[in-house]
Each structure stands twice: as C-alpha cells, then as structure tokens.
Amino acid sequence: MFSPQGPSLRELCVQALSSVERGYDLLAPKFDHTPFRTPERILGATTRALAELGPFDDGLDVCCGTGAGMRVLGPLCRGRTTGVDFSAGMLAQARSAHPDATWVRADARALPFVDAFDLAVSFGAFGHFLPDERPAFFEGVYRALRPGGLFAFAIGTPPPATSAWHWATLGFDLVMRVRNAVWRPPFVMYYRITPLPALRADLTAAGFAATTEPLTDLGSHRDGSPGYWLVLARKPAVAT
Secondary structure, eight states, rough: SSSSTOOOHHHHHHHSSSSSHHHHHGGGGGGSSSSOOOHHHHHHHHHHHHHTTOOOOSSSETTOOOTTHHHHHHHHHHEEEEEESHHHHHHHHHHHHOOEEEEOOOOOOOOSSOOOEEEEEEOOOOOOOOOOHHHHHHHHHHHHEEEEEEEEEEEEOOOOOTSSSHHHHHHHHHHHHHHHHHHHHHSOOOOOOOOHHHHHHHHHHHHHHHEEEEOOOGOOOTOOOSSEEEEEEESSSOOO
16 A cells, blocks of 8 residues: 555554554554655755754654654754654664664653753644643643754644545544544544644643744645644743
8 A cells, every 4th residue: 555665454454453652663664655754845845944043953853753854853953863752663763764863762742851952843743642632742842942942843734625635634533533432542643633723822831932934835725825834832042
C-alpha cells in the first residue's frame, strides 16, 4: 500500500488495532514510505520562514517520529539537536538516519527538560492529543525552552466543505471514534480536533505569546485562504 516499500493493508490494520505506541513501533520501519510522514514541502517552507528569526542554538523536535524534523533543526541550530518520542521503534529509525542528534524516549505530555532549548518544533503530532491533553503538552514545551525560546509548528487550515479532503477527514475521524468506542486499547488520531483558535488559546494559557503567519509557499484554498499557517509561540524573555 502507498508504495512497494510501504506497509500492506494487513499491516496497517494490525497497527490500527494496537495502541498508539505499539502501532508506531510496528509502522516505524516503513513509516517514511507512507503519506503520514511530513512532506518535504512543509519542512522546507517551515525552515525558510524560521531562518528569518534565527539562528538558534539548541533545538528540540517534539514527537519526532523517524526524525524528519531534523531537516528543519539542522540548518537552523548551531548547537545540539534533540528528538523526543515515546515510540522506541520510531526512535530507532531516527537514530539510524541522524546519528549525530540526541534521541530521548519520553511521553510528550511529561517532557523531561527544563530551560534546555532555544527552538522547539513539532510536525504532524497534534491529532494524537485529545483537547484535554494539550495543556500538559504545551506546558512541557514551555518548560523545555529557555527564556525567549520559540515553539513553532505548521498547521493546515480546514479545507472548504466542497473539497474531497473535508469529507475524507470527517469520515476518518468518525471511523476512529467508532473504533475507539468498541476496541481497546484506543488509538488516538483525529484530524479535526486541532482548530487554530483552540491551539492559540491553549498556548496562551501555557504562558506563550502566540502569533501566526501564512506559509504562502504552500499555496491557498480556492477561497483565497492560506493552506497552512505557521504558529510562532514565544516564551517571554523575562518571567512575568
């Protein structure tokens, strides 16, 4: 499925009926051959936008998966780069691809860092956190950053109701809710639980000053709205 190197339909079914952690452990060896891996165009657009705000010293990729975020942190950070994920399988793939980075296994809702980084990024992970879990996630990133540090991530805007992607994501989320209602352990992955206003509110509650800018390189919807926004959440340089 997806490509000759990607997972088969049977493998995807086994992964989808596992826990999130176990599912990604199983998927890890073939993850980069699926559409779930963050596309290069998003990584590139994010890197170009952040380059105007850097350079940075130490960088952190939260929910790093197989390490795609290192393609952003590498060019931007002069110091060490670190990835954190709770899947041992994904970390093994990341470590193989980027042996010069530091890799830490931890739950993103309880990050083990304090005042350690100047830039944090995250790609494609927010759908794994229910709304009531996001505060702990954002508070952990806030603690991990040094004063004045920046947390940045790209977020897609909701497609118009007339688009196929709108109905595809709606249908996917419905299937996942039914699956989680009748099957344990749950597999939390939803496309439609991360609206931008809610993310900004949670970032503000965690202590960040959050702004957004359109990633114009990534195009727009037919109504002219940006296809993606870059969220820039800054930790105050001086504690208030």
